[in-house]
Amino acid sequence: MQKIPLESKTKNKWNLFLLKNGPRSGLFLNSWQWGEFQSKVGNTVDQYIFEKNGVWRGVSNIVYKKLKLFGDYCYVPRGPVCVKFSYVKEILDLIIKDNWFVRFDHSFTNKLKFPGLYKTTHVQPSKTIITNLSKTE
Secondary structure, eight states, X not given: OEEEEOOGGGHHHHXXXXXXXXXXXXGGGGSHHHHHHHHHTTOXXXXXXXXXXXXXXXXXXXXXXXXXXXXXXXXEETOOEESSGGGHHHHHHHHHTTOSOEEEEOGGGGGOOOTTOOOOOOSSOSSOOOOOTTOOO
């Protein structure tokens, strides 16, 4: 598996991948537009495609947050978004090897087990409700 930086020409393919493979709740946190927004409010953002044999296996926004005493850490909001759960650990390994501290909050957090992984409080709400806004009164 390899980590490839997102290019603007693949923005539509990125969002279609999210719609097909992403969670119903928090999907926008990995959208192309959310990464752009985070950049505009002053955060450094990397957007990566995780590919194996030329096929996309996952995508992720990585937002770098500043800590006054310790430098930056990276935050992967509701991600990475993968085709199958079996790719999550491999993708996280690629993210972790380049960063000293990685924070992510996703529904799969309780299912993962590997050295150095600790459960912390959620940055995003741990539970959400999706409301159908198309219904009439």
